[in-house]
Amino acid sequence: MVSSTFSVRDQAVQDVLLEASTSTNLFHPSPVAWEDQQLYFLLPDRFSNSREQDTVIVDGGGHERDVPPFKPSDNGNAVNTPNDAKAWEQDGIVFQGGTLQGIKSKIGYLKRLGITAIWVGPIFKQVPRDDHLYHGYAVQDFLDIEPHFGTKDDLRELVTSAHDEGIYVILDIILNHSGDVFAYKGGEKRWTGETYEVEGFRDALGKPTLPFKHMGQISTPADASRDSAIWPAELQTPETFTCEGAISNWDYWPEYIRGDFLTLKDIDLGSDNPDNFRPTSALLTLTEVYKYWVAFADLDGYRIDTVKHMGDGPTRYICTALHEFATSIGKENFFLVGEVTGGRAFDTVEITGLDAALAIGNIQEKLWKLPKGFINPAEYFDLFRNATFLKKGTNAWTRNKLVTMIDDHDQVWRGGMDKARFCSDFEGSKLILPALALNLTTLGIPCIYYGTEQYFDGKGGSDRYIREAMFGGSFGAFRSKGRHFFNESTHLFREVGKISALRQEYPALRRGRQYLREISKDGNTFGVPHILGGRMTSIVAWSRIFAGHEIVCAINTDHEHSIEAYVTIDSELHNTTESLKCLYTTSSVASERENEAIVINANGRAARLSVPACGFVMYS
Structure with missing residues (x-):
C-alpha cells in the first residue's frame, strides 16, 4: 500500500x-x-x-x-x-x-x-x-x-x-489551473486586469473558512483535512494564484493567460x-x-x-x-x-x-x-x-x-x-x-x-x-x-x-510521404475530386511512399454504390508490366479484378481501383 x-x-x-x-x-x-x-x-x-x-x-x-x-x-x-x-x-x-x-x-x-x-x-x-x-x-x-x-x-x-x-x-x-479551491470576497469575479481579494481557502465542506495561506501557519481545525485547500503543501500560498477572475474573452491577451478557467482557479x-x-x-x-x-x-x-x-x-x-x-x-x-x-x-x-x-x-x-x-x-x-x-x-x-x-x-x-x-x-x-x-x-x-x-x-x-x-x-x-x-x-x-x-506491418503507412492522387473515370481526363452540388460522392485516393515503396489508399464517400476509377500512382516506381496487389478491401468477396490492379500508361502511371460503397481499399 x-x-x-x-x-x-x-x-x-x-x-x-x-x-x-x-x-x-x-x-x-x-x-x-x-x-x-x-x-x-x-x-x-x-x-x-x-x-x-x-x-x-x-x-x-x-x-x-x-x-x-x-x-x-x-x-x-x-x-x-x-x-x-x-x-x-x-x-x-x-x-x-x-x-x-x-x-x-x-x-x-x-x-x-x-x-x-x-x-x-x-x-x-x-x-x-x-x-x-x-x-x-x-x-x-x-x-x-x-x-x-x-x-x-x-x-x-x-x-x-x-x-x-x-x-x-x-x-x-x-x-x-486547480479546482475551485478558494473563494473571492463577494463571489466569483470576471477578469478586468485587476487582482481581487480572496475570502479564503475552502474547507472540507467547500466553505471558504480557511485563511488564504499555508496550512501549517494556522491552528488546524478538524475540517482542515486533506480535503481542504490545495495540495501539495507548497501550493498553499497566495502567490500560487493570479487571483484575477474568470476569462470572458478567450482570445484576448493577457486575459486568456492570467484569467481563471471558469471556476477553475488560475495558477501563476x-x-x-x-x-x-x-x-x-x-x-x-x-x-x-x-x-x-x-x-x-x-x-x-x-x-x-x-x-x-x-x-x-x-x-x-x-x-x-x-x-x-x-x-x-x-x-x-x-x-x-x-x-x-x-x-x-x-x-x-x-x-x-x-x-x-x-x-x-x-x-x-x-x-x-x-x-x-x-x-x-x-x-x-x-x-x-x-x-x-x-x-x-x-x-x-x-x-x-x-x-x-x-x-x-x-x-x-x-x-x-x-x-x-x-x-x-x-x-x-x-x-x-x-x-x-x-x-x-x-x-x-x-x-x-x-x-x-x-x-x-x-x-x-x-x-x-x-x-x-x-x-x-x-x-x-x-x-x-x-x-x-x-x-x-x-x-x-x-x-x-x-x-x-x-x-x-507497413512503414509507409506510418512514416511515408503523402500525396493526394488525381483520379479519372475513363483513363484520359484526370483531376482531384471536388464537390459538385451539395455532397461529394466519389473515390478519394492518396499514396504513402517510403523508401521506394508506395501504398495506394482510397475511400468511397458514396454510401450506396461501389465506384471504379483510374488512380494516379508514382511513375518512377511503377511500370506498365506490373500490377498492384490488394492489401485490404471492405468488399466481403473480392473479385479477381479487385485482387490486383493493372498499371497502365496514363497521367504518368495509373491503376484502376474498385472501392465498395462506404468502403476502403489499400493496394501495394
Whole structure:
C-alpha cells in the first residue's frame, strides 16, 4: 500500500525520485517513434468498471461481472418516460463509476483493436463533495488519485499490465489551473486586469473558512483535512494564484493567460515569454509533482491540458524539465503532446519543445467532413505540407507533430450546443469505417476516442452527450443504461483491427510521404475530386511512399454504390508490366479484378481501383 504524501519534500516522494536517478533498467523504454503508435483516448469515469459480462479480462478474473452486453433492443431503455429521460440527462454530468482497475481489465480489448498507446484522462484527486467533477480537470490534490477512480497502486498496476501487453500509457495532466479551491470576497469575479481579494481557502465542506495561506501557519481545525485547500503543501500560498477572475474573452491577451478557467482557479506559472524565463514557485512544485508520477508509475508520456492558457515560457520550461528527467531514467522519447487551441499550434510546438499538438481545430473538422463528402479533399490534404519551407500558417505538419482524431470529449471546433459524435447523422453512421481508415492511414499520430469503434452517436448537443458511459452505467450510449459496449464481434471493430495490423506491418503507412492522387473515370481526363452540388460522392485516393515503396489508399464517400476509377500512382516506381496487389478491401468477396490492379500508361502511371460503397481499399 502506498503511503500518503503531503509535500514534494516528503520522504515518500524523494525516495521515488532518488531510486529513479540511481537505478538502471528500472523503467519501460520509450518507443522508437511515436508516429508508429496508435492512440486511444478515454475518460476514466466513462470507460470501464471491470464488471462487464462476456469480455476477456487480462488477469483472468476476480471481478463481479454482472452487466450484460448492449443489444439493439436496448436502444433508448433509459428514456422510456419524460422523467426517465430527465434522470438520464442529469446522470450525464455526475460520476458514473469507471475505474483504473476497469481500464486494466480492458487491455486485451484495446490490444485486439490495434491500440498501442492509451491516453488516460485526468485521474488526480478532485475538489471533494462535487459529483460533477467526473471529467478530472478540477484538481485539488496533485499528489493523490481521485478516490472514485482508485488508488496509486491501481495506477501502477494499470501501467504494468499495459506494458506487459506492449501498450504505452500517456496521462492527462493540468498545470494551468486547480479546482475551485478558494473563494473571492463577494463571489466569483470576471477578469478586468485587476487582482481581487480572496475570502479564503475552502474547507472540507467547500466553505471558504480557511485563511488564504499555508496550512501549517494556522491552528488546524478538524475540517482542515486533506480535503481542504490545495495540495501539495507548497501550493498553499497566495502567490500560487493570479487571483484575477474568470476569462470572458478567450482570445484576448493577457486575459486568456492570467484569467481563471471558469471556476477553475488560475495558477501563476510565470511570464508567457520564453526568453529569460523564470519559473514561479508553483511551476517548480508542479514540475516535481509530474516528475514523481513518471517515476512512480513508469509513465510513457503526458498530454498537457490548456497549453494556450499556460503561455510559451511555462510550457517550454516544463517540457525541458520533463524531457531531461525522463531521458535521465532511460525514457529517451518521453511523449509530450499539448492541447493547443486557436491558430498557434505549429508555432507553439516549435517554440516550446512539445513533441506534438492535438489536431482539435480545423484539422479535426476537415477529417470529420471529408469522408462525409462535405469538403473538397484538397482542403484536408493541403493541411499536411510536409516541409518547413512550404509552411502556411499553422499547417506545415510532419508525420509526428500532430495527434489526429475524429471524435473527442470537447469538440472545440463545433462550439456552443452543437456537439455530437461522427456517427450522429446518417452519413456518419454509414461512413465511420472509411473515416477511421482515413485517420489511420494519413499523416499524423492517429487516436481513437473511446466508443467511436462501437458507433457511439453522442446525440444531445452538449459535452455531456459525447462522454457516454461505455461500461453500462446510468448514462450509457444510445440513451441506454445498464448495458456495456465492449463488443468485439462488430464489423467495425474487426475491420479497424485489420487496418491497424497493416499499419504496423507497413512503414509507409506510418512514416511515408503523402500525396493526394488525381483520379479519372475513363483513363484520359484526370483531376482531384471536388464537390459538385451539395455532397461529394466519389473515390478519394492518396499514396504513402517510403523508401521506394508506395501504398495506394482510397475511400468511397458514396454510401450506396461501389465506384471504379483510374488512380494516379508514382511513375518512377511503377511500370506498365506490373500490377498492384490488394492489401485490404471492405468488399466481403473480392473479385479477381479487385485482387490486383493493372498499371497502365496514363497521367504518368495509373491503376484502376474498385472501392465498395462506404468502403476502403489499400493496394501495394
